[in-house]
Amino acid sequence: MSGVRVRGLRKSFAAQQVLLGIDLDINPGEVVGLIGPNGAGKTTLMSCLLGFLFPNEGEITIDDRPADDLPIRARTGFVPERMNFDRRATGRAFLRYMARLTRVDNPDDRVERLLARVDLAQAAKKPLSQYSRGMLQRIGMAQALIAEPDFLFLDEPTSGLDPNGVMLVREIIAEERQRGAAVLLNSHQLAEVERVCDRVLFLSKGLIAQSETLRHAEGIPIAITLLGGEIVRLTVANEEAIAGEVRRLVESGAGVIDVRRQSADLEQIFRSTS
Amino acid sequence: MSGVVFRETVRRHVRNGLYVVLLVVIAALALTCGALGGPSGFWMGFVTLAGVILGCQLIGPEFSSGTLQLVLAKPVNRTSYLLSRYAGVVVAVAIYLAVPAVFDVAGRVFVNKTSFAKEMFVAPLNTAIAYLMTAALLVFFGSFTRSYLNVALYFLTQTILYMTGGALSAIETGSFAISPFFKKHPEFHDALRQVMRNVFPSATQEIDWRWMLMVVSNAAVVLLLASLVFRRREVPYGAD
Numbered sequence: 001m002s003g004v005r006v007r008g009l010r011k012s013f014a015a016q017q018v019l020l021g022i023d024l025d026i027n028p029g030e031v032v033g034l035i036g037p038n039g040a041g042k043t044t045l046m047s048c049l050l051g052f053l054f055p056n057e058g059e060i061t062i063d064d065r066p067a068d069d070l071p072i073r074a075r076t077g078f079v080p081e082r083m084n085f086d087r088r089a090t091g092r093a094f095l096r097y098m099a100r101l102t103r104v105d106n107p108d109d110r111v112e113r114l115l116a117r118v119d120l121a122q123a124a125k126k127p128l129s130q131y132s133r134g135m136l137q138r139i140g141m142a143q144a145l146i147a148e149p150d151f152l153f154l155d156e157p158t159s160g161l162d163p164n165g166v167m168l169v170r171e172i173i174a175e176e177r178q179r180g181a182a183v184l185l186n187s188h189q190l191a192e193v194e195r196v197c198d199r200v201l202f203l204s205k206g207l208i209a210q211s212e213t214l215r216h217a218e219g220i221p222i223a224i225t226l227l228g229g230e231i232v233r234l235t236v237a238n239e240e241a242i243a244g245e246v247r248r249l250v251e252s253g254a255g256v257i258d259v260r261r262q263s264a265d266l267e268q269i270f271r272s273t274s
Numbered sequence: 275m276s277g278v279v280f281r282e283t284v285r286r287h288v289r290n291g292l293y294v295v296l297l298v299v300i301a302a303l304a305l306t307c308g309a310l311g312g313p314s315g316f317w318m319g320f321v322t323l324a325g326v327i328l329g330c331q332l333i334g335p336e337f338s339s340g341t342l343q344l345v346l347a348k349p350v351n352r353t354s355y356l357l358s359r360y361a362g363v364v365v366a367v368a369i370y371l372a373v374p375a376v377f378d379v380a381g382r383v384f385v386n387k388t389s390f391a392k393e394m395f396v397a398p399l400n401t402a403i404a405y406l407m408t409a410a411l412l413v414f415f416g417s418f419t420r421s422y423l424n425v426a427l428y429f430l431t432q433t434i435l436y437m438t439g440g441a442l443s444a445i446e447t448g449s450f451a452i453s454p455f456f457k458k459h460p461e462f463h464d465a466l467r468q469v470m471r472n473v474f475p476s477a478t479q480e481i482d483w484r485w486m487l488m489v490v491s492n493a494a495v496v497l498l499l500a501s502l503v504f505r506r507r508e509v510p511y512g513a514d
Contacts, residue, residue, distance in 0.1 A: 074349040
């Protein structure tokens with residue numbers, strides 16, 4: 001399976017140019033964060049990827065097919081920033097409708113599993129009008145997962161969620177990555193992006209100003225500061241291996257004063273690219 | 275056509291409290307009309323109005339609320355979605371005609387006014403056929419507008435056509451400088467009348483197959499235009 005591929009994407013509204021040539025790849029099993037100031041074009045990019053907007057120039061392919069291809073839509077999940085639907089419908093009825101639209105096998109069974117997964121089994125009988133913002137976000141997440149999508153587009157999925165809800169979304173994203181889904185996460189919450197994304201793209205004035213890898217496929221990059229001020233940078237396979245590396249340095253006679261996971265300073269990059 | 279969207283559209287209407295209340299009110303009016311031997315056109319006028327209210331909810335409000343984007347992110351063909359929504363609303367309005375028609379007939383039977391046989395079925399049928407065009411126009415206007423602007427455009431078009439017709443009549447009968455021209459060329463007024471008959475058909479009291487065919491084919495053309503527009507419509511979310 002190929003992932004999401006964007007080449008030379010340009011989009012303008014009348015005289016206003018919003019996207020000025022975006023190149024982007026999201027591979028299966030990769031979570032890519034999209035951050036940038038308001039008006040940078042994040043929502044426009046997401047809308048183009050979902051086939052809601054038609055690009056003026058450039059090419060978007062998802063698994064080598066056009067973005068608005070119906071079989072591709074069946075494999076795509078989308079969480080909007082604000083979930084809106086007929087407020088009289090119950091959570092269960094809403095999810096059943098979404099499952100039938102997506103032509104899921106055993107829709108009722110899938111709906112019940114998802115309601116349990118997003119902690120809304122108890123509230124499934126309630127109409128959406130009685131749902132809090134956080135509950136709407138969670139049911140929005142559930143409808144996006146209804147067909148076990150290969151491509152997941154999330155627009156501010158943690159907005160309005162309490163800490164439990166944020167952790168739930170984080171777990172779900174990790175599960176989706178593990179399953180092999182290509183995920184694009186649009187978020188203003190830099191800490192959240194840093195925790196869940198493999199790579200982050202900084203969008204500014206219609207262009208990808210910077211791309212930063214947060215997790216390397218080969219392991220976790222760490223920086224060990226020694227007593228004399230020297231910094232040893234290396235990549236370890238997993239968190240347990242960090243202790244092993246520190247022990248090895250101490251046994252060789254070096255004094256270790258600090259061990260940190262080496263990560264990009266998203267705040268700093270955000271400021272410099274905005 | 276998407277059966278899922280069609281069923282959801284019908285379900286959403288018939289489970290709406292306001293829909294049920296209106297149905298009861300119209301059925302009561304129909305029963306009263308029938309019992310008193312009054313004209314059926316009285317309660318059918320309410321059905322036409324209710325039909326416009328239901329039809330104005332097609333597409334536009336869904337776009338503004340973001341529901342449309344949620345649905346279009348699923349594997350749903352846009353034309354199929356549009357036609358299914360249309361069919362759902364037509365069925366919801368057909369229920370408004372069918373149920374009160376039964377009450378109307380019941381009222382007439384109850385007081386032994388037996389002139390219901392043909393007329394009582396023709397009038398609701400013709401109103402339903404005329405509604406095919408009304409709903410098609412509301413879908414067409416909804417295919418490129420937001421919120422409830424489709425109903426505003428519907429009434430604006432109707433008003434402009436009626437006002438133009440009125441102005442032409444006034445010019446023809448008056449003594450303006452251009453009056454002789456329009457008296458000599460009645461084809462302008464005839465053409466306008468023809469446009470009005472095509473765009474806003476009035477239900478007749480008899481079975482007229484030519485009229486029925488004209489309305490159905492006009493509605494089909496309008497739906498085709500609506501689907502062409504809607505296929506190319508951009509639906510950015512978070513638009514409103």
